[in-house]
Amino acid sequence: MxxxxxxxxxTENGTDGLPAGxxxxxxxxxxxxxxxxxxxxxxxxxxxxxxxxxxxxxxxxxxxxxxxxxxxxxxxxxxxxxxxxxxxxxxxxxxxxxxxxxxxxxxxxxxxxxxxxxxxxxxxxxxxxxxxxxxxxxxxxxxxxxxxxxxxxxxxxxxxxxxxxxxxxxxxxxxxxxxxxxxxxxxxxxxxxxxxxxxxxxxxxxxxxxxxxxxxxxxxxxxxxxxxxxxxxxxxxxxxxNAEAAEFAKLAETTYRDVNIALANEFARYAERMNVDILEVIRGANSQPFSHIHQPGIGVGGHCIPVYPHFLLSRAKEMEIVETSRRTNQDQVGHAVKIVQTALGGLEGVPVLVLGLTYRENVKELAYSRALPLIERLAFHGARVSAYDPLLTAEEIERCCAAPWPWGEPAPFRAIVTQTADPLWRQLDLGAFRELEVLYDGRNSLRELALPDRVSYFGVGVPSRVRRATVAPTGRS
Ligand SMILES: NC(=O)c1ccc[n+]([C@@H]2O[C@H](COP(=O)([O-])OP(=O)(O)OC[C@H]3O[C@@H](n4cnc5c(N)ncnc54)[C@H](O)[C@@H]3O)[C@@H](O)[C@H]2O)c1
Missing domain, CATH: 3.40.50.720 (NAD(P)-binding Rossmann-like Domain)
Incomplete structure (x- = not known):
């Protein structure tokens, strides 16, 4: 009792270091x-x-x-x-x-x-x-x-x-x-x-x-x-x-985001087929207060959003929407690689640069980062993969199975794929990459970047042609 x-x-002197009251x-x-x-x-x-x-x-x-x-x-x-x-x-x-x-x-x-x-x-x-x-x-x-x-x-x-x-x-x-x-x-x-x-x-x-x-x-x-x-x-x-309601609330809020992003990714693929800009679509749809569509991207990383749906599924196998969404988000990397591969007519021996290896910019965390399967998939198709991340050392990049690229150094990359939305990428002088043919913008953060004419831009749900049409009138592309 x-x-x-x-x-x-x-504390030893009998005061607690807190103000009176x-x-x-x-x-x-x-x-x-x-x-x-x-x-x-x-x-x-x-x-x-x-x-x-x-x-x-x-x-x-x-x-x-x-x-x-x-x-x-x-x-x-x-x-x-x-x-x-x-x-x-x-x-x-x-x-x-x-x-x-x-x-x-x-x-x-x-x-x-x-x-x-x-x-x-x-x-x-x-x-x-x-x-x-x-x-x-x-x-x-x-x-x-x-x-x-x-x-x-x-x-x-x-x-x-x-x-x-x-x-x-x-x-x-x-x-x-x-x-x-x-x-x-x-x-x-x-x-x-x-x-x-x-x-x-x-x-x-x-x-x-x-x-x-x-x-x-x-x-x-x-x-x-x-x-x-x-x-x-x-x-x-x-x-x-009860405790169960509190446990479920956390899984519900995080799984909601995974499912919502999967829907955005599915919409993005359709937009690519229809030559429509998905960002414009989402902005339009979300102007109505009941629509909260998230942003599409090259995949979902970190140790929360891609993990917690599995905690739910471990006890509720019947949640088909949750399972399908997880798969859709995981498949985004393969979808991106396919676009780059098709645009270049193959990846065998092709030098490719991946920008951003942590699961998101400004957080030094590689847990479930989609950069790792991205590098693996590119290499599987024969690409010679280099990478850069401002938060990682050359040794840490090598451990991710990519060759470290010293920022700004001329290199014969034919494709650049971004995996984070680091604002640093906007400082890239793409004119300096004389061999560059493809920029795959995995977080749709580089739509306004000036591109040499020979470089094709692909965003997630932003087809090359659409991006050029959008950007051309501003005189930036
Ligand atoms: N990191 C996030 O963004 C985030 C956000 C929301 C919730 N969470 C929750 O917080 C949890 C912890 O995340 P984190 O980012 O702090 O993890 P972390 O890996 O940064 O820290 C875990 C710590 O636990 C210590 N540890 C391991 N075994 C131990 C033991 N037997 N006794 C005492 N300490 C032990 C480790 O040494 C480590 O310092 C996650 O699993 C998640 O459920 C994390």
């Missing part, structure tokens, strides 16, 4: 408004570390847990191990200096001191497109041994519907000997999807409603109280009926 919460000083630090924390406690965040990656910094900023004492000793050591010096998230380094340094942030590789130590545990390690996809639970199961088993009665455990990693209650609940019970959903003698358990976008996490945490659901009413209420006290005050917290 838990005792009544009592205020505790947060800020929440009281109590132990144990039971969700009373105006109070904060101790939270363990398991997984100090691109999402977990910003979450930890956010919670500390609202006065929570945060213990970050990660299996990488270098990461733990850096964090314990108040330094970050990646620097791409605006504001992160400053927030971590401030939380560390105020005594509200520490890190450890020992789950049991962190969890046994925590009122709330937030789990944010990745759930991967196997080669068979099924959830690969190895990392999640290991992290769950490690945290279970430290669980105390009354602790709230929140899964934020995107999960197939039902996993919080049916997979991780029993695993936590097994490892801790405690019952799930019992606030006095057991632990509380809920799910809250992480909906942020890398590169603007703090803004998203402040503006997107935080969806949350418990495995029972008390777990849901405690989770709601946690997020109200730990997220920016401007953030809405929406308590859904």
């Amino acid at each position: 838990r005792t009544e919460p009592t205020p505790v000083p947060n 800020q929440p009281r630090h109590v132990s144990p924390w039971t969700g009373e408004p105006g109070t904060v406690g101790t939270v363990a965040v398991v997984g100090m990656g691109k999402i977990g570390l910003p979450l930890a910094a956010q919670y500390a900023e609202r006065g929570w004492h945060v213990i970050g847990v990660d299996v990488l000793p270098d990461v733990v050591a850096k964090l314990n010096e108040g330094r970050v191990h990646f620097d791409e998230e605006p504001g992160l380094a400053e927030k971590v340094a401030a939380a560390h200096a105020a005594g509200r942030f520490e890190a450890t590789a020992v789950h049991r130590d962190a969890v046994s001191r925590a009122d709330v545990v937030v789990m944010i390690v990745p759930l991967m996809l196997s080669d068979e497109q099924e959830p690969d639970y190895r990392i999640m199961d290991r992290a769950t088993a490690a945290l279970a041994v430290g669980l105390r009665a009354g602790t709230l455990v929140l899964y934020e990693t995107t999960l197939p519907v039902g996993d919080t209650r049916r997979r991780f609940g029993p695993a936590l019970e097994h490892g801790s000997g405690l019952r799930a959903g019992d606030p006095d003698l057991g632990f509380l358990l809920g799910f809250s999807p992480e909906r942020v976008y890398s590169g603007r996490i703090f803004r998203d945490l402040a503006t997107y409603p935080k969806l949350v659901g418990g495995i029972d009413a008390e777990s849901g209420r405690r989770a709601e109280a946690f997020y109200r006290s730990a997220l920016p005050e401007s953030a809405e917290v929406w308590l859904l009926s």
